[in-house]
Amino acid sequence: MNILEVNGLVKHFPEVKAVDGVSFSIPAGSCFGLLGPNGAGKTTTIEVIEGIQKRTSGDILYKGARRGPSFRQEVGIQLQNTELPQFLTVRETLNFYRNLYDRRADLSWLIEICRLEEIMDRDNWKISGGQKQRLLLAIALANDPDLVFLDEPTTGLDPQARRHLWEIVRQIRIQGKTVVLTTHYMEEAQILCETIAIMDHGKIITMGEPEDLLAQYARGSTVVLRGLARDDALSGLQCSWDRLEDRVEIRTENVNECLRELIRNDVDLTAMTIRSQNLEDLFLMLTGHSLRG
Amino acid sequence: MLRRMWTIFVARNKEFYRDRASFGWSILFPFLVIIGFSFLFDQDRQAMYKVGLIGPSAQPERAARSPQYDDFRKTRFVEFVEFASADEALPKLLHHRIDMLVDPGAGEYWVSRSSPRGYVVEKLLSSSGSGSAQFKKREVEGIEIPYVEWMFPGILGMNMMFSALFGVGYVVVRYRKNGALKRLSVTPLSPFEFLTAQIISRMVILIATTSFVYAGCALMYRFECRGSYAALVFVFALGGFSMVALGLLIAARSASEEFAGGVLNILTWPMMFLSEVWFSLEGAKPWVKGLAKIFPLTHMVDCTRRIMNDGTPLSQMLPQVAVLAGSAVLFLALGSVLFQWQKK
Ligand SMILES: Nc1ncnc2c1ncn2[C@@H]1O[C@H](COP(=O)(O)OP(=O)(O)OP(=O)(O)O)[C@@H](O)[C@H]1O
Ligand SMILES: [Mg+2]
Numbered sequence: 095m096n097i098l099e100v101n102g103l104v105k106h107f108p109e110v111k112a113v114d115g116v117s118f119s120i121p122a123g124s125c126f127g128l129l130g131p132n133g134a135g136k137t138t139t140i141e142v143i144e145g146i147q148k149r150t151s152g153d154i155l156y157k158g159a160r161r162g163p164s165f166r167q168e169v170g171i172q173l174q175n176t177e178l179p180q181f182l183t184v185r186e187t188l189n190f191y192r193n194l195y196d197r198r199a200d201l202s203w204l205i206e207i208c209r210l211e212e213i214m215d216r217d218n219w220k221i222s223g224g225q226k227q228r229l230l231l232a233i234a235l236a237n238d239p240d241l242v243f244l245d246e247p248t249t250g251l252d253p254q255a256r257r258h259l260w261e262i263v264r265q266i267r268i269q270g271k272t273v274v275l276t277t278h279y280m281e282e283a284q285i286l287c288e289t290i291a292i293m294d295h296g297k298i299i300t301m302g303e304p305e306d307l308l309a310q311y312a313r314g315s316t317v318v319l320r321g322l323a324r325d326d327a328l329s330g331l332q333c334s335w336d337r338l339e340d341r342v343e344i345r346t347e348n349v350n351e352c353l354r355e356l357i358r359n360d361v362d363l364t365a366m367t368i369r370s371q372n373l374e375d376l377f378l379m380l381t382g383h384s385l386r387g
Numbered sequence: 388m389l390r391r392m393w394t395i396f397v398a399r400n401k402e403f404y405r406d407r408a409s410f411g412w413s414i415l416f417p418f419l420v421i422i423g424f425s426f427l428f429d430q431d432r433q434a435m436y437k438v439g440l441i442g443p444s445a446q447p448e449r450a451a452r453s454p455q456y457d458d459f460r461k462t463r464f465v466e467f468v469e470f471a472s473a474d475e476a477l478p479k480l481l482h483h484r485i486d487m488l489v490d491p492g493a494g495e496y497w498v499s500r501s502s503p504r505g506y507v508v509e510k511l512l513s514s515s516g517s518g519s520a521q522f523k524k525r526e527v528e529g530i531e532i533p534y535v536e537w538m539f540p541g542i543l544g545m546n547m548m549f550s551a552l553f554g555v556g557y558v559v560v561r562y563r564k565n566g567a568l569k570r571l572s573v574t575p576l577s578p579f580e581f582l583t584a585q586i587i588s589r590m591v592i593l594i595a596t597t598s599f600v601y602a603g604c605a606l607m608y609r610f611e612c613r614g615s616y617a618a619l620v621f622v623f624a625l626g627g628f629s630m631v632a633l634g635l636l637i638a639a640r641s642a643s644e645e646f647a648g649g650v651l652n653i654l655t656w657p658m659m660f661l662s663e664v665w666f667s668l669e670g671a672k673p674w675v676k677g678l679a680k681i682f683p684l685t686h687m688v689d690c691t692r693r694i695m696n697d698g699t700p701l702s703q704m705l706p707q708v709a710v711l712a713g714s715a716v717l718f719l720a721l722g723s724v725l726f727q728w729q730k731k
Contacts, residue, residue: 144573146729166575173573177565179398181405186398193394194574237574 096158097122097241097272098143103152105135105142105296112138114296115152120289122240125263125273127287129280129377135296136276137174140243143274144171156241167196170239170271172230174246178218184229185214188236195237207265208232209258224255231262242266244275248282260286280373290373294381304373311379312371314347317356320365327361336378345375391576395584403554403592413554413592417546417600421539421608436465436508439476439488455516456491462511473497482532482696487512489522496522532696535608540691541664543600547593547627548658548684552651555589555634560647563638563730572728582723586631593627594620613698619691621701625711626687632718633683639722642730658684683714 096119105113112135120126128136141147143154145161156165178187188210192198205211208228213221221229227247234242244263248256256279263273263286277283283290284304291301300307319342322328328335332355333346346352349368356363404410460467468485470476479485480497487508488497496512498505512522562568571581604610612619633654641647661679679685686707693699701708 146569146573163575166573169573171570171573173566173570175566176570177567179402179567181402182398186401190394190398191574194391194571194576196575233570 095122096120097156098274099153099155099158100139100143101153101155103139103142103154104150105138105147106150111296113142113149116293116296116298118289118291118298118301120272120274122272123267123270124289125267125275125287127283127290128274128276128293129278129283129290129373130276130293131278131381134293136293137245138296139293140245140274140276144169144243167237168240170234170237170242172234172242172244172247176230178226178229180219181217183215183217184210184221187218187229188232191233191236197238199235199238204232204235207235208262224251224258227251227255227259228262231259235266239271241272242274244273246276246278249278256282280377284373292377292380299380300376307376308371308373312373312376314345315349315368315370316375317344317346317349317352318342318367318369319344319361319363322361327356327359330359331355334379343375343378345371345379388577388580392580392584392587395576395581396588399558399585399588400591403588413546413550413596414599416549417542418603420542420546421535421604436487436504436511437485438465438467438508439479439485440467440469441473441476441488441490442471442492453491453494453516455512455522456489458515459489459512462515465508465511477527480527482537494522495525497525497527499527533608536610537692537696538664539604539608539610540695541662541688543597543623544626544662544684544688544691545659545664546600547597547623547687548630548655550593550596551589551627551630552634552637552655554592555585555631556638556647556651557644559585559635559638560641560644563642563728564644568728578723578726578728582635582726585635586628586719589631589634590624590627593631594624597623597627610695612695614694614700618701619694622687622690622694622704622708622711625708625715626683626690629683629687629711629715629718632715632722636718636722636725639725640727640730658682661685662688664688680710683711686710 099119101117103113103116104111114135116135116139118126128139130136138147142149145165154161156169179190182190188201188204192201205214208231210225210228210232213225213229218226218229227250231244231247234244247263248259251259260282263275266273273286275283275286288303289301290304290307291298293299300311302310320340322342325337325342328342328344331344331352333344333348333352335342335344344352353363470479470488473488473490476485476488477497480488480499483499486499486504489512490496496509498509509524559568562571601610634651637647637650637654641650657678661675662682662685663679664684690704690707690711693704694701
């Protein structure tokens, strides 16, 4: 059964079409990842679903029906940026949000799953960025929700804190909850999500299981060249390439042939690296620009 | 629903008293003003006396040709203030706005019984114009009110105004600006529950701080409330409610603290000056007096002064009470209709 179905969702602002006809459905208990660069429309998409913003057109079905009053009781939300109440402790903040709902998650479960033991009695303004992110996640879980929206839960965290958060998301999944998350990190989506949708300019460019997408689009390798001043040496190249800020990336399914060509063109290969393609390459291939600036 | 309102209410209260700076200030401020003013006023007393004069005969050339009066008018450090009639001027004497009242035409004067300053000016008058006909002293009817006691309801009212408008208006705008309201909007909390909790929280804070300041000043200055405490609390609560509602109305949509702060200042300054907290509007232009009547603070200060100073019962102030209640309902209705969780 699909816990959430979105059909032809459109959200226009006066200057931009932030969401331009987006459709997807999310089976209960799965994790759905929305990927895309800044301004792709990820936040707008989920805020329209959450009911924070009004849609321009399109259908949103929650548990097969239109969103009723139970929707607010049953979904958990972590916004992209939320300020915490300044003068409350972590414990008070958690209880504050729990008490706004009819159904409440067990406090000790929240503390354990989000690893808040040590900071429970600390004031909100004294906690670190990673701790704040965990607290926001705990707040999103305060009503023991069926469906959880996480808008960039790991942006700005160090690799270890990010891994902590992934662990928490896995724990939530084990509880049978459905998770919708947005991210800039392909790796994150690949690790956490069954389904990912890649968004750009308000549209979903492609959607599917990460492995399928890779198998479908990204079978080859990527050759990265640094310190290449001019593009003309690459002009006759068979395979596709992109010049990024500090490097040139060449995608190919036949590394040997590609390298032979480069040598023939007298390209300096001193600072060359070769890697197998990942979702970041897929994104570059589909949109012509990189996922993160 | 009650639990949700209680949750917001408790959180807001904690935020208020844990915010030491603003908490301390809201208590300290009225004390400082009152202490400062009673001190300043004492200084002022040593420098100058005020004598009221009644009637067109107050003009020296048209005054009864009494050498005593002419001589008295030449006294230095006495300021002469003219009034149209004794009815108008006598209450000022009772409230220590003037130290003595003289009717040159009738050759009479009034002086406050208990006022040391009144005693001094009386002596000045009787020693003027050596040995000529004396002015007759008339008994003052009514109770005189110490200046500090007259100021006090105004200062409490002003403090309530700032606390109500900024404490609600500013805070809600800040919540909206930093996204706290947006986060609350996706919970089952309704705007009604949120606003009601904000109002109750601020009302409790207002009544608590006002009572505390009242008790403190009553001890320090031996205040007397001549009317009923119940009426006093009622008027303070009603006036406070009206201004809290006004604060919510201002905060209904804006997400800019600068904008809200500007609007609040534009409202609070005229309210402060026109509500006779500091300056009497005696002799002011009719349109100024009319303008003053649109502000809830004017009516609240007027009523509380009359209750405290004159012991006027509530039943004689129904129009003002009606204005306060009406404005509260109007502000609240508009505020909830216009309220939006998010900035647009
Ligand atoms: N309230 C708004 N009014 C007008 N335009 C908006 C509004 N909110 C978002 N936009 C625009 O809509 C587009 C999509 O924004 P959105 O926040 O959904 O992107 P995003 O994918 O979440 O980006 P990021 O990764 O930076 O969070 C952007 O061009 C943005 O400027
Ligand atoms: Mg976003």
